[in-house]
Amino acid sequence: xxxAPAAPVRVRxxxxxxxxxxxxxxxxxxxxxxxxxxxxxxxxxxxEDTDAARDSEESYQQLLDSMRWLGLDWDEGPEIGGPHAPYxxxxxxxxxxxxxxxxxxxxxxxxxxCTTEELDTRRDAARAAGKPSGxxxxxxxxxxxxxAAYEAEGRSSIVRFRMPDEAITFTxxxxxxxxxxxxxxxxxxxxRANGAPLYTLVNPVDDALMEITHVLRGxxxxxxxxxxxxxxxxxxxxxxxxxxxxxxxxxxxxxxxNKKLSKRDPQASLNLYRERGFLPxxxxxxxxxxxxxxxxxxxxxxxxxxxxxxxxxxxxxxxARFDLKKCEHINAEHIRKLDVKAFAEACGPWLQxxxxxxxxxxxxxxxxTAIAPYxxxxxxxxxxxxxxxxxxxxxEPVEDEASWTKAMKGDPAALLTTARAHxxxxxxxxxxxxxxxxxxxxxxxxxxxxxxxxxxxxxxxGRTVGLPLFESLQILGREKSLARVDAALAKLTA
Ligand code: GLU
Ligand code: ZN
Numbered sequence: 001x002x003x004a005p006a007a008p009v010r011v012r013x014x015x016x017x018x019x020x021x022x023x024x025x026x027x028x029x030x031x032x033x034x035x036x037x038x039x040x041x042x043x044x045x046x047x048e049d050t051d052a053a054r055d056s057e058e059s060y061q062q063l064l065d066s067m068r069w070l071g072l073d074w075d076e077g078p079e080i081g082g083p084h085a086p087y088x089x090x091x092x093x094x095x096x097x098x099x100x101x102x103x104x105x106x107x108x109x110x111x112x113x114c115t116t117e118e119l120d121t122r123r124d125a126a127r128a129a130g131k132p133s134g135x136x137x138x139x140x141x142x143x144x145x146x147x148a149a150y151e152a153e154g155r156s157s158i159v160r161f162r163m164p165d166e167a168i169t170f171t172x173x174x175x176x177x178x179x180x181x182x183x184x185x186x187x188x189x190x191x192r193a194n195g196a197p198l199y200t201l202v203n204p205v206d207d208a209l210m211e212i213t214h215v216l217r218g219x220x221x222x223x224x225x226x227x228x229x230x231x232x233x234x235x236x237x238x239x240x241x242x243x244x245x246x247x248x249x250x251x252x253x254x255x256x257x258n259k260k261l262s263k264r265d266p267q268a269s270l271n272l273y274r275e276r277g278f279l280p281x282x283x284x285x286x287x288x289x290x291x292x293x294x295x296x297x298x299x300x301x302x303x304x305x306x307x308x309x310x311x312x313x314x315x316x317x318x319x320a321r322f323d324l325k326k327c328e329h330i331n332a333e334h335i336r337k338l339d340v341k342a343f344a345e346a347c348g349p350w351l352q353x354x355x356x357x358x359x360x361x362x363x364x365x366x367x368x369t370a371i372a373p374y375x376x377x378x379x380x381x382x383x384x385x386x387x388x389x390x391x392x393x394x395x396e397p398v399e400d401e402a403s404w405t406k407a408m409k410g411d412p413a414a415l416l417t418t419a420r421a422h423x424x425x426x427x428x429x430x431x432x433x434x435x436x437x438x439x440x441x442x443x444x445x446x447x448x449x450x451x452x453x454x455x456x457x458x459x460x461x462g463r464t465v466g467l468p469l470f471e472s473l474q475i476l477g478r479e480k481s482l483a484r485v486d487a488a489l490a491k492l493t494a
Pocket of ligand 1: 014015016048203216217218221
């Protein structure tokens with residue numbers, strides 16, 4: 001077992017409100033949440049909305065709504081506040097300005113007057129000479145006179161952080177020891193010329209001020225870690241940070257064709273999973289397996305089991321493959337585990353407009369309650385329910401040409417005529433009796449049950465596949481079922 005952290009755990013989930021939430025983001029939130037809950041720590045939810053051009057209020061609301069839907073509750077953050085409020089970076093600008101000034105005053109950062117053209121020219125020259133192509137330190141040691149001269153020229157300046165001239169070493173909780181040489185981490189910008197602080201500043205400053213102990217985030221941010229550690233050291237010297245957090249970088253998630261799952265990939269959109277009727281715990285169960293496992297032979301578990309077992313040391317550094325089929329399979333298992341009442345309730349949205357094609361008044365709660373247990377053992381996602389039960393609430397079964405052609409083979413009219421007669425005489429309080437009616441009719445025409453029931457199913461439900469047929473007939477009722485067989489017969493003999 002891993003060592004328990006010495007101090008109380010404080011982790012953060014800090015997305016930028018741009019676009020729609022995606023599964024990579026959810027995986028990061030989940031691992032932070034599970035780590036916090038496992039160690040009885042604190043999950044801070046922070047909104048990194050310093051990029052006015054890309055951030056939107058709509059996306060912010062979606063983030064909150066998604067976290068609530070998933071059940072990933074936070075201990076400090078939007079709507080609930082906390083000792084480090086506010087938790088939206090757009091409301092913390094004075095803090096960043098203050099820190100930037102202190103860094104400048106103490107020499108940890110300096111104004112850089114280079115224009116984009118100058119930077120480009122020098123970078124191209126360095127490349128051509130086979131030298132490192134990052135910032136060359138041009139403005140590191142400008143004298144007061146040189147600065148004054150640049151300003152007299154009307155140049156504006158950005159604030160650049162001065163990287164120490166030494167290697168940075170840290171132990172990543174997932175990937176082990178990492179050392180980065182100074183030539184690979186040039187001095188970097190922390191405040192734009194217009195005074196706007198950059199991610200490079202605000203993210204570690206907030207982690208420091210919010211006393212974050214563990215930074216768990218995607219591998220794509222690994223390259224920013226040496227820079228942030230150097231900044232942290234300066235913040236400690238200035239009395240702004242108490243210590244440097246531990247870092248753990250979660251493996252990439254690969255999508256189709258072994259390419260990194262991109263935000264724009266339709267498979268990555270959280271909203272899609274919601275609309276298809278994934279259960280939050282089914283989706284989270286699957287996403288937790290992207291880089292982690294509970295045990296070799298186990299992939300279905302509850303959130304409580306996840307919390308009990310999760311630790312960051314067990315996360316695997318290898319890229320994880322996103323497998324939609326497995327995700328669906330796990331979701332289906334979680335659907336089976338619900339009690340039937342909870343299942344019936346969870347299906348609510350898919351029994352109404354805009355998903356349901358029947359008139360609202362045609363919905364019959366009693367019929368739904370009767371069919372729900374059969375549906376629960378068959379659907380993969382809750383949205384599957386609509387097609388499975390529409391025969392109960394539509395005036396007529398859907399017209400599905402492919403099903404009709406497939407089922408109405410041989411002499412379906414003869415079979416249906418016989419089946420109808422037996423069904424009419426059957427005991428409709430007992431699905432067994434209905435089954436025997438179709439079985440007997442099939443025998444009369446030399447057909448096994450499977451072949452004999454296909455035309456009946458299509459006549460009554462419109463489709464070749466669906467819920468158990470004889471329970472379906474019983475729940476729809478004798479009168480309607482027989483009328484539908486008659487309608488099919490009329491169509492066949494027309
Ligand atoms: N706002 C950053 C992002 O969404 C957070 C990065 C981090 O976790 O440090 O990429
Ligand atoms: Zn410069």
